[in-house]
Amino acid sequence: AQSVTQLGSHVSVSEGALVLLRCNYSSSVPPYLFWYVQYPNQGLQLLLKYTSAATLVKGINGFEAEFKKSETSFHLTKPSAHMSDAAEYFCAVSDPKTSYDKVIFGPGTSLSVIP
Amino acid sequence: EADIYQTPRYLVIGTGKKITLECSQTMGHDKMYWYQQDPGMELHLIHYSYGVNSTEKGDLSSESTVSRIRTEHFPLTLESARPSHTSQYLCASSELDPRGTEAFFGQGTRLTVV
Secondary structure, three states, X not given: OOEEEOOOOEEEEEOOOOEEXXXXXXXXXXXXXXXXXXXXXXXXXXXXXXXXXXXXXXXXXHOEEEEEHHHOXXXXXXXXXXXXXXXXXXXXXXXXXXXXXXXXXXXXXXXXXXX | OOOEEEXXXXXXXXXXXXXXXXXXXXXXXXXEEEEEEOOOOOEEEEEEEOOOOOOEEOOOOOOOEEOOOEOOEOOEEEOOOOHHHOEEEEEEEEOOOOXXXXXXXXXXXXXXXO
């Protein structure tokens, strides 16, 4: 079955430092991939998505992610962390085995930004 | 700007009560979803719908039920609430063809059953 793993349930970075949140998926067929952000007591908001066009995807708030088929990864990065980036981040994959019918979410990574 | 609304945002209710969580979207999306999320935990799909009169069970078994009488409305009902139902419930919608299209989420309903 399709699965999504996010290495590190909690990540802390200093303000201004590089943000790197890891996501790996298991699929022999490239899926569609998404990163969502969730602020406290809010729903999820789309940051960016990969839809088989460019492998480097730019999203909102300065985030970007690179699809690497050889590594089955879709890591999220931001060059310089801001205090407002503190939130929960979810990687999600649209499962080709179900004709992309189901979106499977990873367990999430909580990002803390230290002033 | 996504237009999907959930009410109430917060609900505290006694054991045994019947409750309905409301979800409405104004984007004309055919597909709608309900996810359950415990604090700091991953999302679990409990129900989804392809359109009017369509409802499907998700990956996580749930005692709740859903209905889809109108495209824009996808309420979730618990006939008899129990403390184990305490959780956050997130509603989402998307276009029918999921390939490359994202889901839009409501702000969630945080349910506490006492």
